[in-house]
Amino acid sequence: MLDLFHSLKKWLYPFPLPHALAITGAATALVVLLLIPDPLPTTGTDTPVVERVPVTLTAPLVTTAEDLVPAPEVPVTRISSEIVKAGDSLSKLFARQGLSPQLLFEVTSTETPKERISDLIVGQEVAFTYLDETLQQIQRQISPFQSVIASYQDGQWQHRVNIRDAEIYVETAEATINSSLFLAGARAGLPDSLIMELADIYGHLIDFVYEIRAGDQFRVTFEKRYLDGEFVEFGKILAAEFVNSGEHFLAFRYTDSEGDTGYYDERGVSLQKAFLRAPLNFRRISSNFDLKRKHPVLGTMRAHKGTDYAAATGTPIYAAGDGRISYRAKKGGYGNLVVIKHGNSVETRYAHLSKFGKYRVGDRVKQGQVIGYVGATGLASGPHLHYEFVVNGVHRNPRTVLDKLPKAKSLPPTELVAFQRVATTMLAALSPAAKDVELALQTITQ
Ligand SMILES: [Zn+2]
Structure with a gap:
């Protein structure tokens, strides 16, 4: 097998090799720093103060059967969920829950166009929470990270959107293609959707129908999104290298100062070319x-x-x-x-x-x-x-x-410094040394 990292070094243009290694080392050090957990909260004025309230015991010290009074009732919470089916509306869900049209009216009358509990989409889960059998909250799950909540507070129904931050980890996987791109991806634990994205990134450089050869290799650095420590979904591809018939193609995801995101090679030249290689899906x-x-x-x-x-x-x-x-x-x-x-x-x-x-x-x-x-x-x-x-x-x-053919778009000189910083970090993440390292780069809002 090719030693990809050695060939990668050649591609760290325009940095001379010693610089490249130094930068790679620095990036690795950064990775290590990121892996060190946050220090524990320091004691000081921020330390919560536990208040001790004196309690006067009113109960008799010796209890008899006659003294036993029922403990104050703890409200009983019950959650009942519905999965939205074709043709469903919130009123149908209410009917299935045995709730009145009057209550439906009360819930929906305070909705704002932005946060509508009633905009159901087939397949979504809608959870009804009851407190002592009185409807207290309705939660419609939009995605693992986002839900719309209607809850009864201070005498009226209030609506809000609940957004949860994903924990994002960055991983690198590699594969050698023997029979098909998708099989190679599956062996590396990558879903077809990520492989399709990879093919799209390189869709202007490589004809994935005719130019893929047995022995071609790829390495890809991508995000994985977690919630409460549980894997939820694959995220963006951050960097990749594709070796096609011995030719190396690097790709780095970069968002420029205008907010436009694209994939660029190590020189900052866009991979988006004037022509697609294979003009069909x-x-x-x-x-x-x-x-x-x-x-x-x-x-x-x-x-x-x-x-x-x-x-x-x-x-x-x-x-x-x-x-x-x-x-x-x-x-x-x-x-x-x-x-x-x-x-x-x-x-x-x-x-x-x-x-x-x-x-x-x-x-x-x-x-x-x-x-x-x-x-x-x-x-x-x-x-x-x-x-x-x-x-x-x-x-x-x-x-x-x-x-x-007409030249592809290149990043202007004003973007190159920022781009090279991204590319250098990503190249380190892409290297075999970083293969088993999971680093939390950032937490973003979905
Ligand atoms: Zn023909």
């Missing part, structure tokens, strides 16, 4: 795609000037880049064909479509907008997308001409 084609199996051969390869993506009829096809639709009709063996012009030199073609998208000839389209659906019209042995990338009238492999 790769999940729809490759979740069952096994590298060890031969990809279905579609027709002959004779004079084949494009890439074929086998996919179910109806799979949405995206505009590979921003441009203008220049053709949208049947054309011989192409069947239903869409052509997009991107500036003067680049043209992309999408053939065999079963259906066109809503954009017509002359319309401007943005990257990722649906311009049609996979089909088998024209000369096609089965449903697939035939995709062509044409530069100055010549068919090209988009990867090999990547450098000649």
